[in-house]
Amino acid sequence: MRSKLKTLAVALPALMAALSTAAAADPGITDKTIKIGMFAPLSGPNAAYGFDVANAAKMYYDKINKDGGINGRRIEYILEDDRCDANDLVAAVKKLVEQDQVFLLNGGSCSAATVAAKDFVVRNKIPLIMLNASGDGALYPPTDYIFGAFSISQYAVGGAMINFAEKTFGVKRLAYVNHDDAYGAWNLTGAKVDAAADKVDLAVESVSPTITDVTAPFLRLRASNPDALLIVTYARPAALLIKKAREMGFDKPIILSVTGTANLKQLAENVGGKGALKNLYIQDVLADAPGGPKIKWVYDMYKAAYPELAKEPDHPQTYMPYGVPSAEAIVRALKAAGPEPTREKFLAAMKQEDFDTHVMAGPVKFGPEERAANKSTVFMKYDGSSLQMLPGVYTTRWTYKN
Amino acid sequence: MTLSLFILFLEQGVASGLVMGSVYALLALAIVIIFKTSEAPNFAQGDMMMGAAYVALYLLVFRKAPPIVAIPLTIVVAFVVAALFRGLVLAKVAKSSGSPVNLVIATLGFSYVLRGLVRGAGVGDTPRTFPPLASTDSIMIDQASVTILDLVIFGAAILTMAGFFWMFAYTKLGRAMRAVGMNPKAAQLVGVNIGRIHMLVWGLSGVISAIAALLISPKILMTADMGSIVTLGFAAAIIGGFNSLPGAVVGGFVIGVSENLVGLFISSRAIVVAPFVAIMLVLIVRPQGLFGGRTSIKKV
Numbered sequence A: 001m002r003s004k005l006k007t008l009a010v011a012l013p014a015l016m017a018a019l020s021t022a023a024a025a026d027p028g029i030t031d032k033t034i035k036i037g038m039f040a041p042l043s044g045p046n047a048a049y050g051f052d053v054a055n056a057a058k059m060y061y062d063k064i065n066k067d068g069g070i071n072g073r074r075i076e077y078i079l080e081d082d083r084c085d086a087n088d089l090v091a092a093v094k095k096l097v098e099q100d101q102v103f104l105l106n107g108g109s110c111s112a113a114t115v116a117a118k119d120f121v122v123r124n125k126i127p128l129i130m131l132n133a134s135g136d137g138a139l140y141p142p143t144d145y146i147f148g149a150f151s152i153s154q155y156a157v158g159g160a161m162i163n164f165a166e167k168t169f170g171v172k173r174l175a176y177v178n179h180d181d182a183y184g185a186w187n188l189t190g191a192k193v194d195a196a197a198d199k200v201d202l203a204v205e206s207v208s209p210t211i212t213d214v215t216a217p218f219l220r221l222r223a224s225n226p227d228a229l230l231i232v233t234y235a236r237p238a239a240l241l242i243k244k245a246r247e248m249g250f251d252k253p254i255i256l257s258v259t260g261t262a263n264l265k266q267l268a269e270n271v272g273g274k275g276a277l278k279n280l281y282i283q284d285v286l287a288d289a290p291g292g293p294k295i296k297w298v299y300d301m302y303k304a305a306y307p308e309l310a311k312e313p314d315h316p317q318t319y320m321p322y323g324v325p326s327a328e329a330i331v332r333a334l335k336a337a338g339p340e341p342t343r344e345k346f347l348a349a350m351k352q353e354d355f356d357t358h359v360m361a362g363p364v365k366f367g368p369e370e371r372a373a374n375k376s377t378v379f380m381k382y383d384g385s386s387l388q389m390l391p392g393v394y395t396t397r398w399t400y401k402n
Numbered sequence B: 001m002t003l004s005l006f007i008l009f010l011e012q013g014v015a016s017g018l019v020m021g022s023v024y025a026l027l028a029l030a031i032v033i034i035f036k037t038s039e040a041p042n043f044a045q046g047d048m049m050m051g052a053a054y055v056a057l058y059l060l061v062f063r064k065a066p067p068i069v070a071i072p073l074t075i076v077v078a079f080v081v082a083a084l085f086r087g088l089v090l091a092k093v094a095k096s097s098g099s100p101v102n103l104v105i106a107t108l109g110f111s112y113v114l115r116g117l118v119r120g121a122g123v124g125d126t127p128r129t130f131p132p133l134a135s136t137d138s139i140m141i142d143q144a145s146v147t148i149l150d151l152v153i154f155g156a157a158i159l160t161m162a163g164f165f166w167m168f169a170y171t172k173l174g175r176a177m178r179a180v181g182m183n184p185k186a187a188q189l190v191g192v193n194i195g196r197i198h199m200l201v202w203g204l205s206g207v208i209s210a211i212a213a214l215l216i217s218p219k220i221l222m223t224a225d226m227g228s229i230v231t232l233g234f235a236a237a238i239i240g241g242f243n244s245l246p247g248a249v250v251g252g253f254v255i256g257v258s259e260n261l262v263g264l265f266i267s268s269r270a271i272v273v274a275p276f277v278a279i280m281l282v283l284i285v286r287p288q289g290l291f292g293g294r295t296s297i298k299k300v
Helices: A002-024 A051-066 A086-099 A111-115 A118-123 A154-169 A182-198 A215-223 A235-247 A264-270 A293-305 A307-311 A320-336 A343-351 B003-038 B045-062 B067-096 B100-120 B148-170 B172-182 B184-189 B194-220 B226-240 B245-265 B274-285
Strands: A033-040 A074-081 A104-107 A173-179 A201-207 A228-232 A254-256 A280-284 A378-382 A387-389 B138-141 B144-147
Touching: A033 A051, A033 A086, A051 A074, A051 A293, A051 A320, A074 A086, A086 A104, A086 A111, A086 A118, A104 A320, A111 A182, A154 A173, A154 A182, A154 A228, A154 A254, A154 A280, A173 A182, A173 A215, A173 A235, A182 A201, A182 A228, A201 A215, A215 A235, A215 B003, A215 B245, A228 A235, A235 A254, A235 A264, A293 A307, A293 A320, A320 A343, B003 B045, B003 B144, B003 B148, B003 B172, B003 B194, B003 B226, B003 B245, B045 B067, B045 B100, B045 B194, B045 B226, B067 B100, B067 B194, B100 B226, B144 B148, B148 B172, B148 B194, B148 B245, B172 B184, B172 B194, B184 B194, B194 B226, B226 B245, B226 B274, B245 B274
Parallel strands: A033 A074, A033 A104, A173 A201, A173 A228, A228 A254, A254 A280
Antiparallel strands: A280 A378, A378 A387, B138 B144
């Protein structure tokens, strides 16, 4: 009897301790698995921004699982379609957190929609590691829970484009077209800082993403007699502007941001052929031209993971490699969080990250007050059929001031 | 702003505005002819245009059909689909409830079906170019630069509108349509087949949408959402007067020109609000629209 009591006295505190650990443990993590909630635009007009990006992240997680997982745990992912719509995205996030009980979120390809999840994520203290959205609105001011801009921050895009135009063409006056929304405003803020630093005059036209007739903004910009035209819009307005430039005999350099390059082959068709692309430069964030030797491993991995999809036209989609860096960052932080990871340990590890993804032009680098992963960008010349990488890596002089 | 820049903006704004305005006018015309005969606005008008554009794209690009085959075939498809929707769906909705609200909901449903079909076909998400039916080389009209395609769009839209006005004014069919619009019961008493006329009106509205699609698609790039341009057709119809055919045409040109002038002289940001400011001003000064008849109050 006494020995039974003794055993009970030893076992009870141990059991209680175990139970209390279990009760305190974060959702979505067991001895065998880590559950990650993913969301991206898998359908609808913005699927080009996320469908294959999500596939890239998935194939990276699959590779990690194949190699033995993270500290013995397999990654389980649940992927939801957010259609780049703020309502759909927030609904997907709530479902993943409340119903699926995920450990962390890895999603978001469109900035405005992704920023809409900020309040819910911060209130519930869920780690949100964006997929490829810039999401500047959720990164500045920094919170403990949201990390993004694995493709690039929009502040950095705006500034880097000015920087490139000034260094490459010695411009003094620039025409600049952005969107008349938050996305365009972040971009323009960075552009203004670098334009001031480089003493470049900026003529700005902000247009609706749904604009159908670009005659007015184009004429207003041409009237400022610019040395080059910078376009920081989505694919459709960008194509309309390039086409209008050709129609109106504008022969100065045109520099197009990466958001307008969702399908380069289609862009060449949409602008009316190669004639409109004689002086076109595109901004990109990859370490090499798509399919180039430095990032060939990503394309090879995609072909191995999705052999049927890879045979389909327009696959892999242009932005496919952008899905890898956020997955790499998550895996590294989970490893760094040790054999008993918690959300707190994971977030602490995320803040320490500083590594080369071997995919993007610049490293992933966070810090105590920095939640935007990448601020480096490269430029290529596109003539309608081939891409020629230009030397140099560009960034912005814009910095966040609290 | 210098005088020469002012003149350039003015000339270009009017020229580009007339081109886009002619397409808005076509859409407004299609909206008004349905509204006049059924007293329910057709909220599927934009997606009828979008659907016709994708039919033409399929024939011209994917099937490599010559324009002389693809264009008439697109117009026939648009006519048949629109007429059948009226004959098979709207007629039943009207019979079962008689409320215009139900008709409106049915047109919204039609709109979603068309968009779903295009998206489901896997061609509606990427912005696509539509083969232009004329050269896109520019020519100068004084200081304004327009393309040959622009001139074709303007000319074809004017000819289409003139053809429809002639039909409404001088043919037996047109007179029957007008009679149904004015007093359907009286028209029925004198032997007009109301159901057939409704189907024909919808079919013709489909034809106008198809022509608008063929004209505008090379300029705006195609997506499954391109039908949203119909908002400007509605704006044109409101400005001109929802029951006036000439009003719809004038409204279209007012919207097209005001969009461009506001964009050029005020700000690109103001382009999207220009049509709604124009609507507001017209509604304040003349609630029935520029060419609308007297406002009437229905007792319920």
